[in-house]
Amino acid sequence: MTAPTHHLTDEWLLDYASGAATEPVALMVATHLSFCPLCRANAARLEQIGGTLLETIPPVAVDRNAWDRVAARLDEPAPDAPPVRIGIPGVPAPLAAYLPRGLDAAPWAKVGFGAARAALPCVEHRGFKSSLLRIGAGRGFPHHGHRGEEMLLVLQGSFDDETGHYGVGDVAVYDEAVTHRPVAGPERDCICLVVTNAPIRMTGIFTRLLNPFLRS
Amino acid sequence: MWQFSRYRTGGRTAPRLRAIPNAGARGCDDRVSDPAFAQAAALVVALRAVATSHDRSAFAQLFAHFAPRVKAYLMRLGTAAGEAEDIMQDVMLTIWRRADSYDPAQAGVSTWVFTIARNRRIDILRRERRPTLDASDPALQPEAPVQADQAAQAQEWEERLGTALEELPPEQGEMVRMAYYEDRSHSDIAQRLNIPLGTVKSRLRLAIARLRLRFEEP
Numbered sequence: 001m002t003a004p005t006h007h008l009t010d011e012w013l014l015d016y017a018s019g020a021a022t023e024p025v026a027l028m029v030a031t032h033l034s035f036c037p038l039c040r041a042n043a044a045r046l047e048q049i050g051g052t053l054l055e056t057i058p059p060v061a062v063d064r065n066a067w068d069r070v071a072a073r074l075d076e077p078a079p080d081a082p083p084v085r086i087g088i089p090g091v092p093a094p095l096a097a098y099l100p101r102g103l104d105a106a107p108w109a110k111v112g113f114g115a116a117r118a119a120l121p122c123v124e125h126r127g128f129k130s131s132l133l134r135i136g137a138g139r140g141f142p143h144h145g146h147r148g149e150e151m152l153l154v155l156q157g158s159f160d161d162e163t164g165h166y167g168v169g170d171v172a173v174y175d176e177a178v179t180h181r182p183v184a185g186p187e188r189d190c191i192c193l194v195v196t197n198a199p200i201r202m203t204g205i206f207t208r209l210l211n212p213f214l215r216s
Numbered sequence: 217m218w219q220f221s222r223y224r225t226g227g228r229t230a231p232r233l234r235a236i237p238n239a240g241a242r243g244c245d246d247r248v249s250d251p252a253f254a255q256a257a258a259l260v261v262a263l264r265a266v267a268t269s270h271d272r273s274a275f276a277q278l279f280a281h282f283a284p285r286v287k288a289y290l291m292r293l294g295t296a297a298g299e300a301e302d303i304m305q306d307v308m309l310t311i312w313r314r315a316d317s318y319d320p321a322q323a324g325v326s327t328w329v330f331t332i333a334r335n336r337r338i339d340i341l342r343r344e345r346r347p348t349l350d351a352s353d354p355a356l357q358p359e360a361p362v363q364a365d366q367a368a369q370a371q372e373w374e375e376r377l378g379t380a381l382e383e384l385p386p387e388q389g390e391m392v393r394m395a396y397y398e399d400r401s402h403s404d405i406a407q408r409l410n411i412p413l414g415t416v417k418s419r420l421r422l423a424i425a426r427l428r429l430r431f432e433e434p
Contacts, residue, residue, distance in 0.1 A: 010424040011402070011417060018396040019334035027347035034349060042428075043349075044323065049427065050334065051327025052377045053396055059284030060291055063301050067279060070308050074272065078313045093350035123344040 004036045004169035010046070012151075013039060017046035022125035024195045027094060028151055028171075031193055034092030035169025090156050095193065098122070098130075103156065103191055106132055114139035120193075127197040134191045135159065135184040145179040148198030157190035159183060255281075259325040267315035275312055278325075283308055286333045292397045293337065303340055307333045380430040388423035395420060 008029060015021035016029040033040050063069075088102045098120045099106055106118035114136035122130040127148070135141050137157065152172045159166050161180040166172050174180065184190035259281060265274035286307050290300035310332050318328050338346045381389065394405050402420070406413040 010421060010428075014395055014420065014424060019338055020395065023344045023347065030347040030349045040349065045428070046424070047331055048323055048327045048377055049381070049392065050330040050396055051324055052381060053393070054282075054285050054289055054326050054330045054333075056378070056381075057285055057288045057292065057397075060288040060297075060300075062283045062287055062304065066283060066301065066305060067276070070279065070305050070312075071272070071276075073309055074270075074275070074312055094347040097345065097347065 002167070003038065004032070004167070004171070006164065006166055006170035006172060007036060008032050008039050008171055009173070010042070013043045014046055017043050017050060022128060023123045024125060024128040024130040027098070027120075027122060027130055028153055028193060028195045030094035031092050031155075032153055032169065032171050034094060095155075103132070108132075108134065113141055115141055128195055129197070131194050131196075132191060133194050134189050135182065137184055137189050138186040140181055140183040143179060143181040145201040146174050146176055146196075146198065147201050148176070148196065150174045150194065150196040150198075153193040155191045155193055157188045158185035159190045159192075160185070256324060256326075260320060263311075263315050263318055263325055266312060267318065278311060279308055282311070282329050286329065289330075289333055289397065290337060294398070295337070295341070299341075303333075303337055306340070307336050310336060376430040377427060380427050384423055384426060388419050388426070391416060391419045392423050392427075 012021070012025065012029055016026055016033075021029060029043075033043060088096050088099070090103060091099055106120075108116040108118045110116050116134045118132040118134075120130040120132065132155075133152070150173070152166070152174075154166050154168050154170050156168065158168070159182045161172075161182040163172065163174075163178065163180060182190075259278065262271075262274040262277045265271035266278065283304055287297075287300050287304040290303055291297060295303065307329075311329060314332070318325065322328075335346060335348070338344075381392065384392065391405070398405075402416045403413050406416045409416070
């Protein structure tokens with residue numbers, strides 16, 4: 001497997017590094033980082049900014065008994081370490097927490113055109129939701145636009161659209177300005193992690209009829 | 217109001233955060249006499265003493281340095297003083313318990329503490345899962361080969377960062393500070409400052425690009 005060539009922008013990495021990222025966005029970022037050494041290095045540098053800022057912040061007095069209270073607990077047994085997350089082939093650890101039984105066991109629901117969608121149990125924030133999208137090997141998803149922002153991360157297989165070729169670990173970001181027709185690579189079904197804050201908008205003459213029924 | 221210019225002391229640029237002097241590597245020469253550098257080095261030594269021998273007096277030193285800063289960080293993010301105090305104590309305990317997971321080749325002590333404070337805060341206040349990179353995930357794509365002087369480089373980066381943050385144009389510095397310390401989405405920042413969202417994004421982008429340049433300098 002080669003390293004991703006489509007990366008996260010600093011904006012997403014910054015939200016992750018600063019802790020401002022909401023659960024769906026953090027899931028997307030952490031999953032991409034699992035695939036991408038370059039973005040890991042960038043995120044680490046953004047965390048260093050946080051560390052530098054911590055050194056420059058004017059300190060605030062702590063409670064008079066703060067040290068005593070902490071010192072009294074130093075001998076307590078440490079709480080159980082978080083369970084070791086067992087790797088699942090093709091599912092990096094951050095995502096595995098949501099898919100304990102793997103990609104195939106996700107709650108897939110057909111959406112037509114050889115594609116299926118599976119919701120992920122992420123807390124919704126400002127309309128952002130997480131889900132999985134599967135497009136059959138070699139199949140195309142109809143030409144569509146977006147009513148908001150949409151991020152795709154390829155977990156398995158690959159797809160091509162007007163903006164490029166996306167393989168495992170690659171991230172594609174779309175907004176209202178982009179319309180595209182993703183076509184899955186022939187090698188196997190393409191499965192993507194999707195974070196979006198609005199339904200897509202079909203732009204084909206016939207598929208437009210579907211618009212009232214589409215959900216994000 | 218706190219500003220980056222606060223840490224300009226006596227007209228001289230004084231980046232506060234210096235990481236460890238890595239014995240044998242470059243960077244251990246004249247800096248040893250620099251108080252900020254000596255302090256950062258002392259923090260590393262203290263953290264190692266906690267990791268290897270549960271040294272309480274070393275931990276007291278870390279507590280004295282970080283507890284007031286972590287509390288300040290939490291309060292700046294809008295946490296009330298009482299709750300900030302509780303979370304700070306939790307963060308300090310986490311430092312005590314996980315001291316052995318600190319890797320000086322990856323980052324300075326302050327960066328490590330920052331990530332702990334950031335994570336504990338989300339875990340305690342947000343009550344949602346916090347998807348996070350698992351460095352031990354065997355599925356990770358391998359890193360670039362580790363440089364022999366990586367620790368010295370981590371130290372140099374943080375040093376450069378302090379200077380670079382200080383040299384940002386004020387409006388960009390303000391964006392960075394808000395991004396880290398106010399837990400605000402970009403659109404909240406735009407609303408609060410009464411400037412277009414695009415301006416917030418472009419200022420942040422510019423600021424990060426400038427800071428990144430500092431990393432990429434030879």
